[in-house]
Structures are given as structure tokens and as C-alpha cells.
Amino acid sequence: LLKWKGEDVAVLEASSIYKPNKVVEAKEVYGTSSLEHPTVFSLIAETGAYYVGGNLHGIKSVSFPYPVQTPAEVRALLPEGKPVVAFQNRNPIHSAHFELLVCAQRDVKDSTLLVHPTCGPTQPGDIDGVVRISTYEALKEETKQEFPMFRWAYLPYSMKMAGPREAIQHMIIRKNFGATHFIIGRDMAGT
Numbered sequence: 001l002l003k004w005k006g007e008d009v010a011v012l013e014a015s016s017i018y019k020p021n022k023v024v025e026a027k028e029v030y031g032t033s034s035l036e037h038p039t040v041f042s043l044i045a046e047t048g049a050y051y052v053g054g055n056l057h058g059i060k061s062v063s064f065p066y067p068v069q070t071p072a073e074v075r076a077l078l079p080e081g082k083p084v085v086a087f088q089n090r091n092p093i094h095s096a097h098f099e100l101l102v103c104a105q106r107d108v109k110d111s112t113l114l115v116h117p118t119c120g121p122t123q124p125g126d127i128d129g130v131v132r133i134s135t136y137e138a139l140k141e142e143t144k145q146e147f148p149m150f151r152w153a154y155l156p157y158s159m160k161m162a163g164p165r166e167a168i169q170h171m172i173i174r175k176n177f178g179a180t181h182f183i184i185g186r187d188m189a190g191t
Helices: 022-030 038-046 071-077 095-107 129-143 164-176
Strands: 002-004 007-018 051-058 084-087 112-115 150-152
Touching (some): 022 038, 084 095, 095 112, 129 150
Parallel strands (some): 084 112, 112 150
Antiparallel strands (some): 007 051
């Protein structure tokens, strides 16, 4: 039985249990085994000593302090047959981000823009996810009349700072949510 904040969320039928070499894993995935990297530190210091794999059976979705939608729910909000430009960020949104959104949406003819920031657990020094979401919600409200082609959804995911590999992972995630195009920032995932 798997729990999240005291709630039963899934049952795992364990079919494999093993002890990983976390130093090798960190080096292969993040390109470093330095504990100064926030996700390497979390992997080595906070993740359990054993990994368990097997069939996972969901009981219910995890509750978050902000609205979260499944990929199918987000895709249902998008117009069929039109390009969708996705924007991902882990920071509070500001005016430079917004100008990037406007330009990207205009560059892809007849597109919808999916604003889809990560809002899961933060890295040291990051602003809390709920606070970050409030900046997106404020901008959504301020711009909904002028930019009806924008759609807003939130991803309960923590950035791993895994560089180009994570950038590709984010593109795949956004494709699952309906995106046909993806905006890559100047330092996407710590590249």
C-alpha cells in the first residue's frame, strides 16, 4: 500500500527489489555525483536504500493545493487539429516570460498556447509552488480577454536539473498533454 500525506493512493505488487548504486546512477543521469547538485543530494541522502518495481494499481489521485488535470483533461481543453505551443517553467511568471509566450504563439500560425509550469516540490532557494501558481493565476485573469487562445494547466512535478535529458523528458510530457511545439528556455533544466 502506497501512501501520500497519509492517504492511500496505490497498491504496488512488488516483483523486484534491489539495492541501487546511487553514485553510478547520479553520474549517469545527472552527469555528476556531487552532493551540491540538489537532486543528487536528494537521491543519495533522502531516497530509500532499496528500489521496488512491479505492477502499480491506482486507488485515487493525489490531492494538491492547486488545480491539477490529467493529460486527457488538458487535451480536451485544446482545439482539435490546431498546433499547441507548450511553455514550461519552474519559476514565478514575469513580464519577460509573458512576452516570450505572446511571440511564440504568434510565430506558430493559428496556434493555442499551453502554459504548463511545474509546481511540485522545489529546489533549495526556489519559491514555493503555491506561490508560483498564484502568479500564473493572476496573469491568466489579467490576460484572458486579450489572449483567449491561451490555456493554463499545472504539472505537479519537481525539476530534477538533469540538463538536456530532462529537457527532452519535458517535451515528451507536454506531448502527452497535447503539445505539438515546445519552448526551450536559456537554461532549461540546468543545461
